[in-house]
Amino acid sequence: MKFRIFRSAEDQTGAGPAEAAETPRILPQIKMGKADVSEGRLEDAEPVTGPAVVDSPPVGPIKIAARDVGVFYGDKQALFDVSLDIPDKTVTALIGPSGCGKSTFLRTMNRMNDTIAGCRVTGRIAMDDEDINDRSIDPVLLRARVGMVFQRPNPFPKSIYENVAYGPKIHGLVSAKSEMDGVVESALKRAGLWDEVADRLQSSAMGLSGGQQQRLVIARAIAVNPEVILMDEPCSALDPIATARIEELIDELRERFCIVIVTHSMAQAARVSQRTAFFHMGRLVETGDTEDIFQNPRERRTLDYITGRFG
């Protein structure tokens, strides 16, 4: 029965003009697991997940454990009782219609909500078994461990070099200029931007294209060696080619970091993530392996959303 529903749903998705080109491409990729993606890129990134052909995607130990998290903006509650485990060395996608609380949840994980007046977080969010909302945790230090990439590229109006060096500088991670050069270079290389900007590190970051700016911002985030990278719709302001590059990059970064990505694109969630959590009306509706969520959703609302009936 479920299978039949899913098939018909797939037909429906395939009929939609925007998704027509993408949908057939995603599903086989998911079915074959991550292996063929890794194989296609063996030269530049070695697969860390052992045997190539696996049915379910590799999932690391639990990095962040959220329990009964609620968020209030003044008197208005935006998030209700969210309990979610986020594994390490994995891409977790948060999907859901606009205003469903997925970005709000993302922002609780590095306490960016602290910067909003009148915002209150309840419940417990543990990172490596340590409550990040505890008094003893300094949000400033927490954010050095949990990097964030925003919806619109927001490089500082400084040089490319200065942008990447910003984090290491304020956290005093390096002492010598040569060391800083190394940090900047490796961060830019890991973000896949080095070849494009190596000869103009001192020119303004504002002169880069949108996609380059977004990769620069990712480089800036990974320059401080975070453990977790939060991405809030990182591709929504980019064209398809730049989006594809960022997605490749996310897949590479997964080997070193715990990545949580908020996205509006179902196809993107299917392409880049191993775990998916579906939010609706401020509640976590369903969570599981991406493949399961997309092929065998347990909840009616999830099915409706991923097949484009609302949202």
Next chain:
Amino acid sequence: MIWIYLLVIFALGAGAYVGGRELARRRAVGARPHSRPGQHGAYALIWVAVPALVVVILSGVFSGPLERQLIAVDTPDSVTALEPFRRQAFFADAQRVGHGQPALQIWERPLAEQLPIEARRMVSIERTLQWGSGLAALLAAILGGLFVSTQIRPKTRARNRVEGWIWGALFVCSVVAILTTVGIIASLAFDSFRFFEKVPVFDFLFGTKWSPQIAIRADQVGSSGAFGAVPLFAGTFLIMIIAMCVAAPIGLMSAIYLSEYAGRNTRSVIKPVLEILAGVPTVVYGFFAALTVGPALRVFFNEIGLFLMGGPLDGLGQYLALVQNQMALTAGAVMGIMLIPFVSSLSDDILNAVPQSLRDGSFAMGATKSETVKRVLLPAALPGIAGALLLAVSRAIGETMIVTMAAGLAANLTLNPLDTVTTVTVQIVTLLTGDQEFNSAKTLSAFGLGLTLFLVTLLLNIIAQRIVQTYREQYD
């Protein structure tokens, strides 16, 4: 009389509006009119009121000269024979007599008999001109009305034509201020030119001695006049620098506090209070400087001087013990306090214009507020803040009241903030207040100073505007 005319024109305009609307309504029957009746009414109003207004204004401008010409035509010989200024006085008296007021002077025999005759003649000429202009205005209104009554047809685009008139009226309003400024510059330039005929430009701009007193009698001593403006500009810049030393850091930091640190409640109190402070009249700051700050600083330095006298720093002590109220420091410090709200309000706006995404980006990197301000916000806002500071500088240079009350009059060429200095604006005020003759170098030098000051502040404002503009383009 002019008020009656305006009232009549107003009434005619109102009538034209109602009439035009009715006419349009009647003529529109059976057709699909382009414009609505009210727009035809407005169009009729314009065509009735504007020609009449133009005639009234023109007659107001030209009736004075015309009247003088007409009177000159048959002036009796005894009056023509008078010297020009006596003749003017005679006609002024004739006008007074004509209007039933007593003459100001006592006139001799032949003139005393002419006076009532001339008075009657003047009144009749005046009346003729007034009635003439009134009739001309009425005629213009009627002609305009007749013209517009032929224009009110269903096809006439009254809507667009009225729009064109509104465009014109708004354009004229916006040009008035610019033309006035041009006029001010022209008059300044003209009088400065007369001054520079008497004193060479080079001597004025680079001379180091300022002493504008000129001998009235040949045997007076020590008042040959020296017009070197350097001490005045040095004094102006000294006070400006002291003021900026006070205003720039405090204003900037209060802006940072307001835009980044203050909670909503604090901000809603402090921001309006600062803006109210910006509206305090400068003369009030002048009182404060002259009566409170000046004496307080003098007592402070005098005490230090008395303490040091007789010791190893005896010379310094002697000097400090004689410091006066009117020092550059007093005027500069109070002017700086005056500029704080100005600087902080402008800088606050500029900091708020920095996109929130940059703050988020910096916080997300684990930066604290002050690191974000220092490394991201200030560099991003720097051009704008520099522009704001330059605007404050040009205000400080042009500020008059505080320095008039708190700085001195002695044109010392010094960088010592405890000395008395004088500024360009103070000198302009002293040169032009009271009874002055308007063709001596002393008085004319005020215009030279004014022009130079105008050019300096204009330059500063242009630079500041440019900087602020380039800054805005970066984010919009």
